[in-house]
Structures are given as structure tokens and as C-alpha cells.
Amino acid sequence: MGFYIENIILIFAVLLFIGVFTAKFSTRLGLPSLVFFIMVGMVLNRFIFFDNAWLTQLLGTVALIVILFEGGLQTKWTNIKTVYKPAVSLATFGVLVTTIVIGAAAKYILGISWLEGMLFGAIVGSTDAAAVFGVLGNKNIQTKLTSILEAESGTNDPMAVFLTITLIQLILAPSFEPFHLLALFIWQMGMGLLMGVLLGKMSIWVINHINLDSSGLYPVLSIALAIFTFSTVTIMNASGFLAVYVMAVMLGNADLTYRRSIVGFNEGFAWMMQILMFVLLGLLVFPGELLEVAWQGIALSVLLMLVARPIGVFVSLIKSRLNVNEKLFISWAGLKGAVPIILATYPLVEGLENGQLMFNVTFFVVLSSALVQGATISPIAAFLRVEGKGKKLQPPHSLELVSIGRTNxxxxxxxxxxxxxxxxxxxxxxxxxxxxxxxxxxxxxxxxxxxxxxxxxxxxxxxxxxxxxxxxxxxxxxxxxxxxxxxxxxx
The missing domain is CATH 3.30.70.1450 (Regulator of K+ conductance, C-terminal domain)
Known part of the structure; x- marks a missing residue:
């Protein structure tokens, strides 16, 4: 048994090594790192049998909390306060319109029912925070556009989760009550936003006044507060993902004790969770099953990238002052990632008849989105003339007083x-x-x-x-x- 445990620990270490080096490799190629992490999982799939959708969903949810929290910490309020209207419109109406358009296509291409088609549309309708933060983080794109895309990706998960869970419930127990669904949506979004603000203020006060004995405990406290925020708000049947992102934005723009330690820790932790999450997702899919849905996956990927997403963007931004080129870039930069794949585990966990089919096609769509859209962000930005004025630079230095005890x-x-x-x-x-x-x-x-x-x-x-x-x-x-x-x- 001891040897077996040691082997597992060794595999874990090797996965982290591979994750670190593939992340560096992906940056040079301009591809999202998730592509390489997933491929590692698919290679390991040949040697390790893993089909636990529930465990993947659990670990994926925890990973999303960490990724959203880290993304919120890095988000500057001065950038997003001027673009919150288009971002919120994209995160709600944009997701809904995309869901309807691609859901209708999925109904005929996959040969499934209307509700199942809409469920597939809800699963792939949102952009992914990890993919967007990772790809746009080092690209020279106009600040306005990166702010819109990052704010959208951080806030559209609640809409996708709401639509996914609602449609699964309708499939399992068909009963359409529009007023009940509308009230539920308002409650989830409104309470998620309100609790995010309240728990954000509470978290700022706790971090600045607790006076811990070691500076190394502050980053641990921050992630504990993020997980507490998600679980508390979710228990209230509100949007925990939205609450975590709002709470993180408040922390990231506040005057925090040991701010550098908190941000640095969560950046590394988010990378580790991305590596483990995408490798697990790669383990859950079988390459042979992907080939069986290849043409359906290609057709839906093309429709999503060139039809459904652009329609969703142009409809939701119809009143914005963005020009056509800017809207086209936002359409193309709507990267898919972990969120759709994790949402695709929901039908598997619930045992829906076409759950495995939807998971396999979702996986195909996400992988093609990352490969095609992720690799062409910079050329498309240059073609549409939405590049930034100067190269995006990270601060070259940072200082912080690190103490092993209490300090004034x-x-x-x-x-x-x-x-x-x-x-x-x-x-x-x-x-x-x-x-x-x-x-x-x-x-x-x-x-x-x-x-x-x-x-x-x-x-x-x-x-x-x-x-x-x-x-x-x-x-x-x-x-x-x-x-x-x-x-x-x-x-």
C-alpha cells in the first residue's frame, strides 16, 4: 500500500512539473494552457481509468472558486467601472441569446429534444474566466476591451449555471412556470451581488484587523474567505460564483495588509488548480468517443464561433457605443474553457439519457475553441485594429514587509x-x-x-x-x- 501511495504522489509531482513547463510552452505558442493540460489528461487516460463525474464536478467547482477569486483580485475597478454595462449585458442577455441560437442548432445536429438542445446551448453559452484571464493577460489589447471581456467572463458563469440547472430540472420534471423562474433568477443574481459586496467588506475588515502571528497565514485566510463566501451564498440558493468574483474585486481594490503575499499566493494556487482540473477533465474523456462525434463537434464549433456568439454579442451590445470592429473582437475572444466542461458533467451526474453525448461534444467544442480562437487572438486584434497603445508591462518590482511575528x-x-x-x-x-x-x-x-x-x-x-x-x-x-x-x- 505504501508503494502505491508513493506512486500516486510521484504522479502528482510529475503532473505539476508538466503543468509548469507546458504553461511556459503555451505562452510562446499563444495557446491557452488548458489545451496542453487537457492533452496530458487524455494521454494519461490510456494508463489510468477514471470516470467519476461527481468527483470531477466537485474538484472543478473548487478550482473555479480559486480561479474566479484570483481573477477578481487582479481586476482593477478603475478599468471595469466604465464598462460594467456592456459586461453585464454580455453576461446575461448575451449568454441567453447564444444559448438559444446554438441550442436550436444542437437540436437538429445531435438529434436530441428541444430541451436537451437548449441545455447544450446553456452549457457552452458562457465564456471561461480561466481561459480569458490567461490568454488576454499578456496580450497587447485595448484596455477597454480586455476589461469588458474579463468582467464578462467573471460574471457570466452564474447565468450559465442557472440556465443549466433549470433546464435539467425541466427535463427531469417538465413544468414551465415563467414567473417562478424569473423570480429565482432575480434572487440568485441580486442576492449573489449583494452578498458579494457585504462579504467583501467583511473580508477586508477581517484581513486588516485580525493581526495574525505569521504573514504566511494571510493568503490562507483570503482563500478561506473566498470558499466561505461561495458556500454561504450557495446555501442561500443564490449565485456563489458571482458573490466570489464581486468579493474578490473588492479585496483586489482595497488597501490590504500583506497584499502582495495574498495576490502572489492566489496566483500560484490558481495555476495549480487549473493544472489539476484540466488534467482531470482530460482523464474523463475517451479519445475514441470524441472521434464518433467529430463532425457534430466541428459543425457546432463553427456555428458557435461564427454565428451564435456574434449574434449574442451584437444583440446584447446593440445600445453600446462600441464600433463594429470592437464587437467583432469581443465575439472572437469569447473563449470557452473549464466552465462548459464542468457544466457538462451535470447531465452525467443526473443520469440524463444523452448526458455522455453532450459531454463529448462539449469537450470537442471547448478544445476547438481554445485551439482556434486562443491561438489567433493577437492576429485578429491586429486585423481589426483594436490593439493597445503600448506594450502591456507588469510592474518590475514589488516590496513588502514580511514578518514572522506581530508588527506595528x-x-x-x-x-x-x-x-x-x-x-x-x-x-x-x-x-x-x-x-x-x-x-x-x-x-x-x-x-x-x-x-x-x-x-x-x-x-x-x-x-x-x-x-x-x-x-x-x-x-x-x-x-x-x-x-x-x-x-x-x-x-
Whole structure:
């Protein structure tokens, strides 16, 4: 038995190694990493028999919580607050229209009932947060479009889950009560949003006031709060996925203790969960069964990419100010990923007659979407002229005060704006509280060691060692706008 356990642990380690190296390989090729992870699972399928749809669904749900939480932490509110209307429209009406169009096609192509066709449409109707965050994260695309796509992918899972579960219930026990379904939808979305905000505020307060003995416990606390948010809201029969994303966006845009540790931990954890989830999904499918539905899968993939998704986008964005090229890019960048495959396990778990057929075709659709759309994002962006103004750069440096015990000080990060009152001043001229120390200045890609005569410029990022009770005072001093600059801008 000990040898058997050691073999399993060794396989686990090898999977993580493969995941890390294939992620690097996929970035160079411009393909979503999920393609390689799934292929690894399909190769292992020849040596390891695995057909537990329930366990896959459970682990996939946990993985989605982690991925949505990490995506929310990385989402800047300043970017999405200007695009929330088109994003919400895409996440609701867009998913519904896509579901109807591709569901009607699936009814005839797969030879299934209307309800089963709509169920398939609901399963593949949403975009995937992991795929979108992963592919767009390092691409030079207009910020407006990436913000819309990321916000949509983070908020359209609840709609897809709602439609999937509702349609399965209608298939098992046919009874159509439109007012009941409408009330249920409003409850799930509304309560998910409300609880996400409330639990987000609670999580911020807990993280900033709990004062743990080790800084390494803060990332663990953050993921515990995310899982608690999902489970609590789901028990209330509301949308736990929406609540997690909203809660994560609030955390990501708040002033958090040990923020860098929390973000770094969850980024790595999300990658690990992606690797395990996609490998498991690859284990659940049998290549021979995919070949049996090849032509149906190709037909539905083409229709989804070129017909259903564009119709959903153009209908849901009919009142937006986006131009045709921008809408076409949003249509093409609606990547499919783990969410459709995990939703496809629901009919399997419920034992629907055509559950295996829908799972196999969904798998085919997702794989083709990732291969075709994921690999062509950059060329399509160039063709449609929706590229960003400059190369997307990640901050080259980050600092944080790491403590093995309790501390009354921390390092905060502040970026100086053009109209800040301290812009073009020397550090020695700043009226900072005593025992406050500017430890580093990041200017572009340079790390500058500060001294009294260092002049602060717009876009400089300051790392400041400050007492916790003086943190807000320091921020107010540095971030206060210069009234003269304001008047000049108004003129």
C-alpha cells in the first residue's frame, strides 16, 4: 500500500512539473494552457481509468472558486467601472441569446429534444474566466476591451449555471412556470451581488484587523474567505460564483495588509488548480468517443464561433457605443474553457439519457475553441485594429514587509499622479510623519534608491515603511491633488 501511495504522489509531482513547463510552452505558442493540460489528461487516460463525474464536478467547482477569486483580485475597478454595462449585458442577455441560437442548432445536429438542445446551448453559452484571464493577460489589447471581456467572463458563469440547472430540472420534471423562474433568477443574481459586496467588506475588515502571528497565514485566510463566501451564498440558493468574483474585486481594490503575499499566493494556487482540473477533465474523456462525434463537434464549433456568439454579442451590445470592429473582437475572444466542461458533467451526474453525448461534444467544442480562437487572438486584434497603445508591462518590482511575528509597521505602495501635490518635490520637502521612511522609488523599469534630494515625478511608485496607525495620513499627504493643477486642467 505504501508503494502505491508513493506512486500516486510521484504522479502528482510529475503532473505539476508538466503543468509548469507546458504553461511556459503555451505562452510562446499563444495557446491557452488548458489545451496542453487537457492533452496530458487524455494521454494519461490510456494508463489510468477514471470516470467519476461527481468527483470531477466537485474538484472543478473548487478550482473555479480559486480561479474566479484570483481573477477578481487582479481586476482593477478603475478599468471595469466604465464598462460594467456592456459586461453585464454580455453576461446575461448575451449568454441567453447564444444559448438559444446554438441550442436550436444542437437540436437538429445531435438529434436530441428541444430541451436537451437548449441545455447544450446553456452549457457552452458562457465564456471561461480561466481561459480569458490567461490568454488576454499578456496580450497587447485595448484596455477597454480586455476589461469588458474579463468582467464578462467573471460574471457570466452564474447565468450559465442557472440556465443549466433549470433546464435539467425541466427535463427531469417538465413544468414551465415563467414567473417562478424569473423570480429565482432575480434572487440568485441580486442576492449573489449583494452578498458579494457585504462579504467583501467583511473580508477586508477581517484581513486588516485580525493581526495574525505569521504573514504566511494571510493568503490562507483570503482563500478561506473566498470558499466561505461561495458556500454561504450557495446555501442561500443564490449565485456563489458571482458573490466570489464581486468579493474578490473588492479585496483586489482595497488597501490590504500583506497584499502582495495574498495576490502572489492566489496566483500560484490558481495555476495549480487549473493544472489539476484540466488534467482531470482530460482523464474523463475517451479519445475514441470524441472521434464518433467529430463532425457534430466541428459543425457546432463553427456555428458557435461564427454565428451564435456574434449574434449574442451584437444583440446584447446593440445600445453600446462600441464600433463594429470592437464587437467583432469581443465575439472572437469569447473563449470557452473549464466552465462548459464542468457544466457538462451535470447531465452525467443526473443520469440524463444523452448526458455522455453532450459531454463529448462539449469537450470537442471547448478544445476547438481554445485551439482556434486562443491561438489567433493577437492576429485578429491586429486585423481589426483594436490593439493597445503600448506594450502591456507588469510592474518590475514589488516590496513588502514580511514578518514572522506581530508588527506595528508595514510597507505601502503609492503611485504618484500628475496632479499630486508632491509631484516634482524633493523627498526632504515632504511633510511626512516621524519614523516614516520611503524605502524605494520605482520609475519605469528602474529601481531608485531614494535620498533627501530625490525629486518625485508623475507615475513614480513609492514604497513607504510606515506605522499602521499613520498609513492613512501618509496616503492623504501624497495623494492630495494640487489645486493649481486642477484649475489648469479645467481651463
Amino acid at each position: 509597521s508595514e510597507i505601502i505602495e503609492i503611485q504618484i499622479s500628475e496632479d499630486s501635490i508632491v509631484t516634482y518635490q524633493e523627498i526632504q520637502q515632504l511633510n511626512l510623519p516621524q519614523k516614516t521612511l520611503i524605502t524605494a522609488v520605482i520609475r519605469g523599469e528602474q529601481l531608485i534608491t531614494p535620498y533627501g534630494g530625490t525629486k518625485l515625478l508623475p507615475e513614480d511608485v513609492l514604497y513607504i515603511l510606515v506605522a499602521k496607525d499613520q498609513k492613512n495620513e501618509v496616503k492623504n499627504i501624497i495623494m492630495t491633488a494640487n489645486e493649481t493643477s486642477r484649475e489648469e486642467k479645467l481651463l
